[in-house]
Amino acid sequence: MSESRLAHQIAAAVRHERDRxxxxxxxxxxxxxxxxGAVARIERGDRLPSLPMVERLFAALGRQLRIELEPLDSHLDAALDGLAGRPVTERIRELGxxxxLDALGELPYVLTGSTAALLQGAPLPVDAVEVAVRWPDSPRLTAFLENAYGQRWNARWEEWGGLRLEPEEPGEHRWQTRYGExxxxxxxxxxxxxxxxxxGRSYPVEPLVRVELADPRAADLLRRHRQRLAATSRKTGSAG
Structure with a gap:
């Protein structure tokens, strides 16, 4: 990953958390x-900030920095191309x-993130069902998690379990259930x-433009896919 791309991702994450x-x-x-001025420069992504500065910013926002690995750009592009060539209905079925949703029952929700992007035809990788849930409906979500043998993601130990299920309790809002994540x-x-x-099934989904505003990772992948489509289109036009 280039320094400029990492700076852009940090900038997007800081802006997202500050707006939130x-x-x-x-x-x-x-x-x-x-x-x-320092915050403004970081949010513009002009250059890669120091790690201590980034940690101070996220700590002030009540968040902590976590390093994740992703495929090389060439592998990521190949993965996006592969997803673009697959039917949406097939990917929905594989996601379960x-x-x-049937298990969630009457719990009010809106599908968000990569799940919403998938349902709107975007070729993003999806490894969990993502939903928006109102805080007043938290007890109903907790009841579902208990019935679905849920285990909460423990970021400290990088494993499932060891935390209380209730969304009000500290921890990421991620649960592994009998129906998937x-x-x-x-x-x-x-x-x-x-x-x-x-x-034949109807899904309430967050519009793609809102997904991009709320999910920096999804926005980065969508931008990457669009840039590749534009580049391919230009090459095709030049060849013609």
Missing amino acids: RELTQQALANLAGLSQ LAKM LRARMCDELPEPVEVRHA
């Missing part, structure tokens, strides 16, 4: 003990989406959904 907390750049700077974005009000239909 409804903080101005100056307010975040005060919490982190930095200048407003219907079983998960569920990730929840807890919110005061559900995002306004659009209705998408596949194989």
